[in-house]
Amino acid sequence: MSGHDPFQRVTAIVDLGAVERNCRMLRSRLAAGTELCAVVKADGYGHGMGECADAALRGGATRLAVATATEAFELRERVGAEVPIFVMGALTGAELDVALQARAELNVWRADFFDALAERAGMFGFRPRIHVKYDSGMGRLGDREPYGVARLADAAADDERVELAGVWTHFATADEEDEGYLRGQLESFREVALPIQQRHPGTVLHAANSAATLRGPEFHFGMVRCGIAVYGLDPFGRDGEGAGLEPALSLHTYVADVKRIHAGESVGYGRSWRAPADTWVGVLPIGYGDGYRRGLSNAAEVVVGGVRRPVVGTISMDNMTVDLGAETDVEPGQPAVALGDQGDERVAAELLAERLGTINYEITTGLTRRVPRAYRT
Numbered sequence: 001m002s003g004h005d006p007f008q009r010v011t012a013i014v015d016l017g018a019v020e021r022n023c024r025m026l027r028s029r030l031a032a033g034t035e036l037c038a039v040v041k042a043d044g045y046g047h048g049m050g051e052c053a054d055a056a057l058r059g060g061a062t063r064l065a066v067a068t069a070t071e072a073f074e075l076r077e078r079v080g081a082e083v084p085i086f087v088m089g090a091l092t093g094a095e096l097d098v099a100l101q102a103r104a105e106l107n108v109w110r111a112d113f114f115d116a117l118a119e120r121a122g123m124f125g126f127r128p129r130i131h132v133k134y135d136s137g138m139g140r141l142g143d144r145e146p147y148g149v150a151r152l153a154d155a156a157a158d159d160e161r162v163e164l165a166g167v168w169t170h171f172a173t174a175d176e177e178d179e180g181y182l183r184g185q186l187e188s189f190r191e192v193a194l195p196i197q198q199r200h201p202g203t204v205l206h207a208a209n210s211a212a213t214l215r216g217p218e219f220h221f222g223m224v225r226c227g228i229a230v231y232g233l234d235p236f237g238r239d240g241e242g243a244g245l246e247p248a249l250s251l252h253t254y255v256a257d258v259k260r261i262h263a264g265e266s267v268g269y270g271r272s273w274r275a276p277a278d279t280w281v282g283v284l285p286i287g288y289g290d291g292y293r294r295g296l297s298n299a300a301e302v303v304v305g306g307v308r309r310p311v312v313g314t315i316s317m318d319n320m321t322v323d324l325g326a327e328t329d330v331e332p333g334q335p336a337v338a339l340g341d342q343g344d345e346r347v348a349a350e351l352l353a354e355r356l357g358t359i360n361y362e363i364t365t366g367l368t369r370r371v372p373r374a375y376r377t
C-alpha cells in the first residue's frame, strides 16, 4: 500500500475482502448448524456498517447484530427485508417503535418491556422475534434470576403476538487467560437455557463473542455473535495473524512538511519533546480530531518510507510530528501509514491500544467522521 496516492489528508482504507475472509475463517470453525451473526454496531467498529455487513454476508454470516434501534433502521435499508437483524441493546419506548419498524429481532429481559413490546407489536402487523437475555455474570443487561428468564421465555412462547427466537447471555472474561469465571458462566447458562430449549424446540441459544468463538465449540450453541474478529482484530489483543485474522482497516496520511529541528528545539504544544540532537521532523496532517489519540504523544510509531518513525511531541487536533532522524531522504508529499502495513513494516491496532492502555476495539471505533473510508474488495 506504499504507493497510495494521498488524495486527501487522511483516509481509512477498508479491505472488504479481508472482512469476507475473516467471516469465512470463523464459519469454518463452526458446526454445520451453527449460524454466524456478524456484529456491525458502532458503524462496524469504525469500518463502515453497511459495507461491512454486505461483506460479512458474502463471507457466510447469515445474521447481523447491532446495539441500537437507529443502527437497525439504517441497516435494514441497506440489506433488504430478508436478513435477520438483532438489536442487542436496551430500548426506550420510542426506540422500540424504530426497531419494530426495522423488523428487527429484540432483546428482552424485563417483564414491563415485554408487555410494552407485545402491545406495540400489533400496530406493526407482524410477530416480533425476541431473544430473552440471562445475566449469567456480566452484570449488565439481562435477568440474573434463572426463574425470571424461564418465566419470560414461556410467556413469549405462549403469546400469539410475539415469537420466542432465542435465549442468550454474554461473557465477561472470554478474552482472559484464566477460564474459571467463563466456565462458571457457561455452566450457569446451560442450566438455564437448555431446559427452555427442550420445552420450546427451535429456540436458538447463543452466548459467544469473538473470543469465546475462537476458544472452542463448547461455547458456540446455535449461533455466535462475532464483532472484532470480523474486522480481523484479535479479541485477545495479540497479533491476530496466528488465529488467521486479517486486519481490514489501515489508516493513511502523508508528510505535509519536513523541517530541520536543532538540538534543544521543540515541536508541538507544551514542548513535550525536545530534540536531543539535530534532526529532521516530518509533519503529518492527522490528529485526535481524526481519532488518532492524544495519548499517543511521544508514544507511537508511524511508517514513512518503509521505516517506523517515532511520534514526537504532543499530538494536536489536526497535526502530529514524527522524528525522521539526523539524515533523511523523506520528502513532503510522501505517504505515511498510521495504522496498517507499508512495505515490511506494520503498525498494528493492538500496538496502539497497548500504548494507550486500551483495547484494539477502541482504536478503529474511535476514528471520527472526518476520516473518509475508502473501500477495496
Ligand SMILES: *Cc1c(COP(=O)(O)O)cnc(C)c1O
Pocket: 039, 041, 088, 170, 208, 209, 210, 211, 225, 226, 227, 228, 229, 235
Ligand atoms: C459487541 C457485542 C458482541 C461482539 O463482541 P466481540 O468481542 O466484538 O466479538 C457480542 N455480544 C454482545 C452482547 C455485544 O455487545
